[in-house]
Amino acid sequence: MTVAAPPAREGARQQRALSRGWWTAAILVLIPVAIPPISLLWQVLSRGSGVMLPADRLFELFLNTLLLTAAVTITALAIGTATAWITTRTTIRFRRGWMILAALPLVIPSYVAALTIIGATGPGGMFARVLGVQIPTPYGFVGAWLALAIFLAPMAHLIVTPGLQLIDPATEEAAVGLGSSRLKAFFTVTVPQLRPALVSAGLMVGLYTLSDFGAVSLLRFDTFTRAIFTLYQGQIDRRPAGTLSAILMAFAIVILIAERRTRGRAQYHKTRPQKERQQTDLSKGQRRLATGFLATIVTLSLVIPVGVLTYWLTRGLSAGQTILSIWPEIGRSLTVALVAATFAAAISIPVAMVTARQSSRLSGWAESAVWGTYALPNITVGVAVVGFALAWARPLYQTVYLLIAAYVVMFLAQSMSSTQDSIRRFNPYLEEASRGLGHGQISTLFRVTIPLIAPGLLAGAALVFIGVIKELPATLLLRPNEFETLAVRIWSATGEGFLTRASLSGIALIAVSIVPLFLVMTRELSD
Amino acid sequence: MNSATDQLAIRARDLTKSYEDAVALDGFSLDVWVGSVVTLLGPSGCGKTTALRVIAGFEKAAGVVEIRGRRVLDADTFVPPDKRRVGMVFQDYALFPHMSVRKNIAYGLPRGENRRRVDEVMELVGLGRLGSRMPGELSGGQQQRVALARALAPKPDVILLDEPFSNLDAALRDRVRRELKVILTEARTTAVFVTHDQEEALATSDIVAVMRDGRVLQADTPAHLYTNPVNEWVATFLGDADVLESDAVGGFVDTVLGRFATDLSGPVAVMTRPEDVQISVGETPNAAVADIEYFGHDQLITLAMAGGVRVRSRIGSRPNYRVGQQCRARAIDARVFARSA
Numbered sequence: 001m002t003v004a005a006p007p008a009r010e011g012a013r014q015q016r017a018l019s020r021g022w023w024t025a026a027i028l029v030l031i032p033v034a035i036p037p038i039s040l041l042w043q044v045l046s047r048g049s050g051v052m053l054p055a056d057r058l059f060e061l062f063l064n065t066l067l068l069t070a071a072v073t074i075t076a077l078a079i080g081t082a083t084a085w086i087t088t089r090t091t092i093r094f095r096r097g098w099m100i101l102a103a104l105p106l107v108i109p110s111y112v113a114a115l116t117i118i119g120a121t122g123p124g125g126m127f128a129r130v131l132g133v134q135i136p137t138p139y140g141f142v143g144a145w146l147a148l149a150i151f152l153a154p155m156a157h158l159i160v161t162p163g164l165q166l167i168d169p170a171t172e173e174a175a176v177g178l179g180s181s182r183l184k185a186f187f188t189v190t191v192p193q194l195r196p197a198l199v200s201a202g203l204m205v206g207l208y209t210l211s212d213f214g215a216v217s218l219l220r221f222d223t224f225t226r227a228i229f230t231l232y233q234g235q236i237d238r239r240p241a242g243t244l245s246a247i248l249m250a251f252a253i254v255i256l257i258a259e260r261r262t263r264g265r266a267q268y269h270k271t272r273p274q275k276e277r278q279q280t281d282l283s284k285g286q287r288r289l290a291t292g293f294l295a296t297i298v299t300l301s302l303v304i305p306v307g308v309l310t311y312w313l314t315r316g317l318s319a320g321q322t323i324l325s326i327w328p329e330i331g332r333s334l335t336v337a338l339v340a341a342t343f344a345a346a347i348s349i350p351v352a353m354v355t356a357r358q359s360s361r362l363s364g365w366a367e368s369a370v371w372g373t374y375a376l377p378n379i380t381v382g383v384a385v386v387g388f389a390l391a392w393a394r395p396l397y398q399t400v401y402l403l404i405a406a407y408v409v410m411f412l413a414q415s416m417s418s419t420q421d422s423i424r425r426f427n428p429y430l431e432e433a434s435r436g437l438g439h440g441q442i443s444t445l446f447r448v449t450i451p452l453i454a455p456g457l458l459a460g461a462a463l464v465f466i467g468v469i470k471e472l473p474a475t476l477l478l479r480p481n482e483f484e485t486l487a488v489r490i491w492s493a494t495g496e497g498f499l500t501r502a503s504l505s506g507i508a509l510i511a512v513s514i515v516p517l518f519l520v521m522t523r524e525l526s527d
Numbered sequence: 528m529n530s531a532t533d534q535l536a537i538r539a540r541d542l543t544k545s546y547e548d549a550v551a552l553d554g555f556s557l558d559v560w561v562g563s564v565v566t567l568l569g570p571s572g573c574g575k576t577t578a579l580r581v582i583a584g585f586e587k588a589a590g591v592v593e594i595r596g597r598r599v600l601d602a603d604t605f606v607p608p609d610k611r612r613v614g615m616v617f618q619d620y621a622l623f624p625h626m627s628v629r630k631n632i633a634y635g636l637p638r639g640e641n642r643r644r645v646d647e648v649m650e651l652v653g654l655g656r657l658g659s660r661m662p663g664e665l666s667g668g669q670q671q672r673v674a675l676a677r678a679l680a681p682k683p684d685v686i687l688l689d690e691p692f693s694n695l696d697a698a699l700r701d702r703v704r705r706e707l708k709v710i711l712t713e714a715r716t717t718a719v720f721v722t723h724d725q726e727e728a729l730a731t732s733d734i735v736a737v738m739r740d741g742r743v744l745q746a747d748t749p750a751h752l753y754t755n756p757v758n759e760w761v762a763t764f765l766g767d768a769d770v771l772e773s774d775a776v777g778g779f780v781d782t783v784l785g786r787f788a789t790d791l792s793g794p795v796a797v798m799t800r801p802e803d804v805q806i807s808v809g810e811t812p813n814a815a816v817a818d819i820e821y822f823g824h825d826q827l828i829t830l831a832m833a834g835g836v837r838v839r840s841r842i843g844s845r846p847n848y849r850v851g852q853q854c855r856a857r858a859i860d861a862r863v864f865a866r867s868a
Contacts, residue, residue, distance in 0.1 A: 429621035432585050435608040436615040437635030438681060447634075451625050 021441065025350035030366055033373050033409050039391075040249060040384040043242045050239025053227070065210065065223040065251070068144055072209040073202050075149035080156025080201060081194075083297060085186070086290045088164045090282050098294050099161065103521055105301040106154045107513040109470035111214025111491055112506045113147040116305040118218065119312055119499045126311045143219035148209055150301045155208065156201040158521070163197025164190075203259040210252055211377035213473035214491060224248040225379045225473060232383065232477065242387060245380035252375050306510075309503045316500030325501075326489065330508050333469055333485040336400065337512075340407035341465040344415040345457045347408070349450075352419035357428065367416075374413030381410050382477030403478045410474065411467045415460030422456025462516035469513055486512075535596070536561045536685045536717035542581055542590035543741075551577040552588055553741035559685065559719060559734075561595075564711060565746075566720040566728040569738030570764075575721045578738070579687050582719070583615050584608035595684045614678030614686040618693055620670050622662035628673050629658040635681040648676040652710055668699050675707065685717040692727060704731055725765055729753070737761050753800075759864045762798045769804075769838045771797045772866060783813060783832045784858035794866040801827060803860040804840035812853035814838070819850060830856050 052058070086092060087099035120126045122137040138146065167190060175185035191198070213225040224244060232241040282290060355367045373381070385406045389397040396402040430452070434444040450457070472487045479488065489505040537559035544552040551574045559565045567575040581588045584599065585608055592600035594613065599606040614635075623631050632648060633641045649658060652672040662670060671691065678686050691707070692700045708731055711718050722728050728735045729749040736746035745757045756762035759770060771782045775795045780787050782797050784804065789795065806814075806828065817837065818829040828840045828848060840856060848854065 426624075427619065427621055429617045429619065430623060432583075432608065433615065433617060433621040433623070433677075434634070435585070436583055436611075436613060437677065438609045438612075439634070440607070440609050448623060452623075 019441065022350050022353045026354045026366060029347045029351050029412075030369055032405065033369055033412060035388055036373055036376060036381045036384040036406075036409065037249065039388040040242060040246050040380060043239070043384070043387040044246045047239055047242075049243040050237050052240060052243060053231075061222060061224050061227050064141070064221065065248075068141065068148070068216070068221065068223060069206055069209045071145050072148040072152060073206045075145070076152040076156050076205045077198065077202055079149070079153035079297060080158075080205075081160050081198065083153070083157045083294060084160040084164055085190075086294060088161055089169060090287075090290055092282065092287050092290050092294075098291075098298075100521060101298050101302065102294065103154045103158045103161075104517070105151055105305070106158065107466065107510050107517050108151055108301070108305055109214060109472070109487065109509070110148055110151055110212050111218055111472060111487070112309075112509065113151040113305065114143070114215040114218035115490060115499070115502050115506060116308040117143055117147055119308045119503065120304065126308050130311070139220045141221055144212075144216050144221040144223075147215040147219060148212060150297075152205045152208055153297070154301065155204055159201040159204060160194065160197050163194050167193045199259060199262050203255065206255050207252060207375050207377075210248070210255065211379070211473075213377075213379050214487075218491070224251070225377060228379050228383065229473065229476070238383075238387070241383055245377075245383040248377050249380050252377060252380075253372070256372065256375050306507075309506050309510075312499045312503035313507055316504060319500065326486070326505050326508055329484050329486045329489050329505060330512065332483060333487070333509070334512060336404055336407065336485065337465045337468040340404050340411070340468045341415075341461040343404070344408045344412050344464040345419070345461040348412060348415040348419040348457070348460055349453070351412070352416050352423055355416070356420040356423040370413045370416050373409055374411065376410075377473075378410060378471060379473035379477070381406060382474035385474070386477055398478070398480045400480055400483065403475065403480070403483075406474055406478055407464075407468045407471065410471070411464040414463040414467065415457070418456045418460030418463065419453060420456075422453040425456075426452045459520055462519040465516045466513050466520070469509060534561050535559065536563075536594065537582060537719065538591075538593040538596075539578070539582060540591040542578065542588045542592070544577060544581065544586070544588035550574075550741050552581065552590075555590070555738075555742050557736055557743055557746065559717060561717055562715055563733040564708070564718045564720070564731060565734045565736060566722055566732040567736050567738055567743075568722055568725065568728040568765075571723060573738045574741040575723075575738050576689055577741075579615075579689055579719065579721050583613050583687055584611050612681075612684045614681065614683035616671075616674045616678050616686065616688040616691050618690045620662075620674040620694075622670055622673055622677070624662055626662075627658065628654065628660050628662070628665070631662065631673055632677045632680050634677065641680075644680055648680045651679070651714060652676045653706070667695050668703055671695065671703060675710065679710075679714055679716065683716075685719065686711075688718060688720045690721055690723075692722075692724075700727075707731075729765075737764065739764075754860075756798070756862060759796050759798060759866075762862060762864075767801050767839065767841075768798050769801070771799070771836060771838070773797055775863065780863055782858075782861075783834070783836055784838065784856060784861070787858075787861050787863055789863040791863060791865050796864045796866045798862045798864065799838065799858040799860070801839040801841035804830075804838055804856055804858050806830070806840050806842065806848070806854050806856050808852070808854050810855040812855055814854055814856040816848045816850050816852045816854065819848060830854070832856065 053061075083098075083102040087095055087102060092098065118125070118137055121135045122128070123134060125135070125137070128134040137143070171193065172185045172189050175189045176182060180188065211225065213229065216223050217226045217229065224247065228241050228244045228248065231244060232238060235241070351366060351370060355363045385402065386397070389402055393402070430448055431444050434448045435441075439447065470487060472491055475485060475487055476491070479485070484492075486505045486509040490502045490509070535558055537557065539555060539557045542552045542555040549572075553574075555574065555578050557565070557578070567578060569575050577586065580586045581600070582592055582594075584606060587605060588600070589602075590600070591598070594611060598604050599611050623634065626634065629645055632645050636644055645658075649655070652675055654669070654672055654676060657665065657669060662673065665673065671694075675691075692704055695703055704727060720728070720731060732749060734746055735749050735752050736743045737752065738744065739760065745752060745761050747755070752761070753766055756765060762768045763770065771784065773780050773782050773795055775789050775792045777792075778788060778790070780789050780795055780797060784797075784799060787797060814830040814832045816828055817831040820827040823844060825841055825843055828842065830838050830840060832838060838856060
């Protein structure tokens with residue numbers, strides 16, 4: 001008897017099955033997503049650039065930004081790939097534990113990283129006070145590079161690990177069997193296969209560095225973001241800040257296009273069913289070396305920061321400060337993050353539906369728009385949204401509603417991709433089955449679709465939550481007066497008792513991010 | 528007596544639908560009588576699944592569909608699938624993975640009063656005590672029964688089954704097929720199957736509708752369809768057949784297998800089934816045995832005839848011939864179709 005082949009045009013058929021309601025909802029969501037870039041362009045084009053910075057200063061900013069982005073991307077990719085390879089492919093002990101530890105510093109925002117560097121070094125730093133070793137505080141390029149590279153390596157680790165898990169280790173073994181060394185095999189066989197993951201990790205790290213404001217401003221390295229903020233705050237005329245933001249936006253778009261180009265040429269490998277995965281058997285010496293490397297990275301990125309924060313915290317507590325003093329900030333941070341995460345998850349459904357179920361030009365644009373806004377440096381989104389509110393939505397200016405809306409738009413891509421993932425996993429016939437059994441579209445949505453994509457919604461919400469909790473520059477620009485969140489508190493705590501107060505907020509910020517991070521990691525790093 | 532349309536569970540007329548790259552339905556028409564089991568049979572890509580999905584309301588098309596006399600699709604009407612009272616069994620069953628077997632079956636029933644009905648259909652399909660299991664914990668055959676029970680539970684006017692046996696292995700498939708026929712008969716349900724498996728179609732159905740290129744070429748009882756195909760394509764698609772080309776003159780057509788009466792004249796195709804071709808020895812030979820496939824309960828003999836024509840004959844386990852043996856072949860029955868010259 002013949003075996004049934006699935007109908008050939010299944011994809012085309014399901015594309016058509018999508019109702020107009022989904023598209024209407026998706027377009028309603030996409031309108032606010034498109035506001036920041038359009039608003040920024042409109043501001044510059046209609047009002048002029050204002051008094052621009054001198055050319056040599058602009059060039060300096062450009063060079064600094066480029067240098068930092070390149071240095072951080074290369075370093076973080078190298079560290080992240082190394083930790084990912086060791087924790088997926090080798091026989092070291094506590095492999096899974098290391099895998100999670102290496103990803104954990106993701107909860108530490110760049111400005112907390114900068115804070116710990118400041119808190120550890122210098123004449124009054126922890127090293128000087130506790131160990132009696134005084135290391136000069138690395139202000140400028142070195143500090144910013146270290147802070148960002150070490151704390152973005154976990155991001156690379158988190159993206160590269162699943163990529164590595166998809167590659168058949170046998171290919172590397174085959175190369176070794178054919179006489180090449182382990183290292184050569186890694187670079188000639190594994191790295192090319194890993195290219196898609198490396199490219200997207202590079203993209204994420206690069207964009208993050210470009211967008212970073214906290215670390216560069218605390219460690220006093222002049223990049224675009226720092227200059228934009230100074231211009232924004234110091235002048236009544238906000239046009240120069242807008243112009244500089246537009247330049248930075250162009251920078252991000254160039255990176256985005258470069259990534260697209262690379263991706264177009266790279267071979268994307270599909271998941272293949274994995275049999276028993278073979279771990280590379282390391283010799284005792286190699287194992288020590290690998291473990292030592294992991295231990296160093298974890299010490300630098302996790303142990304020292306937490307140590308520094310704890311040190312300053314205990315000093316503060318013994319000096320009479322209490323945790324109660326930041327209770328309102330914790331409350332505000334949690335509230336905006338929870339509301340924004342919930343909203344982002346909810347509105348990601350129609351966008352993810354039309355982009356995951358259809359492959360038309362329109363759905364391609366929809367997806368690009370969401371990712372495009374996500375790729376914009378947060379400070380440019382902040383400048384754009386302020387400009388938009390002042391011109392068109394005055395009553396919303398400096399309200400918490402506008403702040404939350406900006407968060408949702410900025411981080412929508414994260415919940416969208418997570419929701420898309422879970423939509424692609426489930427059989428669209430389930431919805432038809434429900435319709436056929438007498439349930440309407442709405443009932444089907446709530447009884448079948450949402451329960452089945454719930455894990456994806458939750459994971460996406462967790463990512464948005466972490467993003468919002470850590471967000472600084474747009475918050476600074478958009479928050480209502482007196483509306484202090486943990487991030488703002490850390491950044492603005494200067495002068496006397498700076499480190500004590502900031503550390504308390506830093507620890508609180510890390511603490512509230514841990515739960516959602518675990519949620520994300522168990523999904524991403526599932527072996 | 529009811530009027531004819533009251534007795535029709537489904538009346539589809541001139542359904543037409545095309546995709547960007549291909550025509551899926553091209554004037555599809557079909558009548559399904561209440562209580563009957565109808566199978567849409569055709570090669571892959573002939574539009575049979577699309578026809579089913581249009582009837583269920585998952586896709587739109589030009590044309591008219593009536594279910595139990597109610598207009599559900601025409602130029603101005605589109606009744607959504609949830610309002611059509613049509614049950615659907617999907618190829619891969621589409622069981623809700625987050626619901627137990629009972630919840631799956633109760634899904635199409637109004638809340639509250641569903642307990643007895645769920646028990647009833649579970650009994651009917653023989654699911655026994657599997658009610659609290661989750662779909663992932665069931666075998667393929669069990670999942671299929673749950674899908675059937677779920678579709679039957681709301682007592683739909685008609686139940687549509689899209690390749691329902693294709694995910695089962697061959698051994699299980701025959702058993703499940705027989706069971707399904709009994710269940711459908713017991714439930715007195717009108718059913719429309721889609722399949723590309725001829726044996727399955729002939730064995731399961733009251734009426735088989737043979738489809739090609741988006742339309743129904745012939746809808747008849749299996750026996751009538753097999754013995755009286757409307758054209759050469761249907762004849763060769765359904766079962767074994769050999770086609771001889773000849774010309775009809777004066778109400779007759781002469782072939783190597785004998786003379787047959789026909790109303791046609793001019794170029795014709797004469798179709799014979801192997802079981803209608805008889806072999807004898809002793810008379811003037813007109814064929815030689817070219818090949819013998821011996822199956823035990825019967826044998827298929829390929830005969831080489833004048834003009835390089837090859838014809839197959841299916842006979843019982845005896846008598847036994849040998850390859851190369853001369854014999855006389857004649858057909859006791861044949862169908863004559865017009866042939867474009």
